[in-house]
Amino acid sequence: MTRVYNFSAGPAMLSEDVLKQASEEMLEWRDEGMSVMEMSHRGKAFMSIAAEAEADLRQLMSIPDNYKVMFLQGGASSQFAMIPLNLLSGKKTADYVNTGMWSKKAISEAKKYCEVNVVASSEADNFTTIPDFSSWKLNPDSAYVHYTPNETIGGVEFNYIPDTGNIPLVADMSSTILSRKIDVSKFGMIYAGAQKNIGPAGLTVVIIREDLIGNAMDITPSMMNYQTLSEADSMYNTPPTYSWYIAGLGFKWLLNNGGLDTIGEVNQRKAQKLYDAIDSIDLYDNPVEKQYRSWMNVPFTLKNSDLDAEFLSQAADKGLKTLKGHRSVGGMRASIYNAMPESGIDTLVEFMKEFAKENS
Ligand SMILES: *Cc1c(COP(=O)(O)O)cnc(C)c1O
Numbered sequence: 001m002t003r004v005y006n007f008s009a010g011p012a013m014l015s016e017d018v019l020k021q022a023s024e025e026m027l028e029w030r031d032e033g034m035s036v037m038e039m040s041h042r043g044k045a046f047m048s049i050a051a052e053a054e055a056d057l058r059q060l061m062s063i064p065d066n067y068k069v070m071f072l073q074g075g076a077s078s079q080f081a082m083i084p085l086n087l088l089s090g091k092k093t094a095d096y097v098n099t100g101m102w103s104k105k106a107i108s109e110a111k112k113y114c115e116v117n118v119v120a121s122s123e124a125d126n127f128t129t130i131p132d133f134s135s136w137k138l139n140p141d142s143a144y145v146h147y148t149p150n151e152t153i154g155g156v157e158f159n160y161i162p163d164t165g166n167i168p169l170v171a172d173m174s175s176t177i178l179s180r181k182i183d184v185s186k187f188g189m190i191y192a193g194a195q196k197n198i199g200p201a202g203l204t205v206v207i208i209r210e211d212l213i214g215n216a217m218d219i220t221p222s223m224m225n226y227q228t229l230s231e232a233d234s235m236y237n238t239p240p241t242y243s244w245y246i247a248g249l250g251f252k253w254l255l256n257n258g259g260l261d262t263i264g265e266v267n268q269r270k271a272q273k274l275y276d277a278i279d280s281i282d283l284y285d286n287p288v289e290k291q292y293r294s295w296m297n298v299p300f301t302l303k304n305s306d307l308d309a310e311f312l313s314q315a316a317d318k319g320l321k322t323l324k325g326h327r328s329v330g331g332m333r334a335s336i337y338n339a340m341p342e343s344g345i346d347t348l349v350e351f352m353k354e355f356a357k358e359n360s
Pocket of ligand 1: 010074150151152172173174
């Protein structure tokens with residue numbers, strides 16, 4: 001068996017430790033005589049798995065007690081609708097920041113439910129930068145402010161947390177959650193699809209301040225109502241049990257390896273190595289303003305795009321897979337989440353040097 005370095009943006013690599021433990025527990029979890037997939041979600045065994053995963057996530061992220069943590073379905077994309085449905089609280093306007101493709105999707109969905117006030121946008125710069133906070137035009141009557149701390153496709157990331165005062169800040173952290181330590185208390189709500197930096201697809205994690213729950217519009221479907229979901233401890237219906245379990249193994253893996261301070265240092269170093277290679281080798285280019293470059297998703301182009309196919313094919317031969325860029329950006333994209341080992345970056349950088357030498 002040869003496992004490759006998989007640079008996919010999502011579903012993405014999982015830690016080998018997590019996969020090994022899952023495989024050891026595949027046929028029988030502890031002494032239950034069955035796999036986690038076969039357990040009742042309301043049985044003692046799964047309830048303990050669920051509770052432990054939540055406790056570990058709370059410890060990892062230092063989530064304050066006045067926040068609920070939910071393990072939901074529907075992906076981050078369902079949150080694009082659930083957020084206005086639940087958080088407008090009788091208001092007619094919400095503030096959104098437009099920094100790329102995912103911001104745009106959140107905005108277009110929110111427009112079905114409210115007036116969207118785009119407080120700042122980097123579209124005129126082709127989403128290669130982050131709007132300076134001093135330029136934001138916040139509306140004091142807005143129910144919340146939504147932004148995307150890391151744009152997975154553009155590879156552009158906020159290097160600050162906006163201070164929106166009393167207006168709750170809502171963050172789509174799908175591609176940056178758990179990549180470093182953050183202060184959860186600065187947010188009204190954080191959400192993330194699991195398949196990038198948490199675990200398998202099919203799970204969405206929502207972390208929300210309690211006082212924001214309970215004001216959903218009357219038309220809100222029960223499965224989309226944060227009050228219904230949180231009162232049922234994310235078990236209003238059958239939750240994605242196996243994804244929840246694997247996410248829990250991932251939280252343990254992070255805790256056992258120094259927590260978010262340590263992984264944050266590793267992630268910064270991994271990203272820096274890759275950007276250094278892109279900047280120092282003439283063949284490669286990354287258009288993002290340096291201070292806003294993502295630690296998690298690193299897009300780059302070849303100066304001569306005729307070489308793209310050859311680059312990808314030679315990279316794949318070296319076990320460097322899924323480097324093709326998003327169709328909207330072209331070129332390459334290396335997604336380097338927590339589970340991408342540093343040796344994957346070293347191998348990629350080595351290959352980039354060789355390829356440049358052969359093609360200069
Ligand atoms: C991948 C991604 C999404 C969509 O996630 P789904 O779970 O597939 O709905 C939304 N926002 C960001 C920032 C993403 O990276």
